[in-house]
Amino acid sequence: MIQLSRLTGLVLLFAAGTGCVTPGLMLSGSWETDRQFKDNAADYTALTFAPDYTYTSVIRREGQVQTWTGMWQPQLTTTMWFQDPLSDYTKFPASDFDTTPENRLLADGFLILEDGEQLNSYRIEVEASIQDGAWIFTDPHLILHNKQSGETVTLYRVQGNSTWPLLSMMPTSR
């Protein structure tokens, strides 16, 4: 019964949190490919998304740099789900989970940069674990898939000075 109460509280907290965590807030901040290759790799991508839906991006591909600043649009709703390796990676909504913690929380959505010429689907993945009875979320990364070019790029979050919204909405203890 106690376990059920804790679980209910967890789900309620999660549901309360999702009310204010928009795709804009989840993506807000800076993301880049592996920083150690920033200055000399032929391919490098960096993006900063602001919560007012403006962005600046830098894409270096085979040594050629393209930069862009403009507006971006997320899909109005973003699907968040846990991936459970114990059940053949079955997707199920994060708000419905009722088992022991899975190892990964994901959020899927679509991203339109500028005037729709670059339509990307995106996935945010974050490693999830429980340590000392508290949820720990680490290593958020953003996987961008450009539907036109078919290219996929994985970007890592540039550590900022505030808690990432996805993490701040989660309860810190059970």
Place this chain on the structure above:
Amino acid sequence: MMRLLNSKLLLALVMCVPGCSSANSTLVGSWEGKGTIEEQPFQFTSMTFAPDGTYTAIARYSNAERFMTGHWKTINKTLSLDQGTRTYAYKFKDESKILFTDTHRDETLQLNRVP
């Protein structure tokens, strides 16, 4: 009385919930410069500041374009990039225009808010 105080405290706390509050810095967002290299040998062509203190900026020189992604903060109307590696005094002309002055070069650039 106590209940009223508690209500006000609760309201204040709710307004301060991270992730739900509005951007707390007027620099947050994107800015674009206009003009040509002939007019100014160096210019920020564009930059986006995120509220978590990270940014991406594109700077154009006479013969090259550089980009930077890193951290920003402001102290006394001065923008500091990447722990003070670069500093710029800034002043708002209005809500959509900002002037950055490179104190080392004594050059001033105007950027317009996007959109």
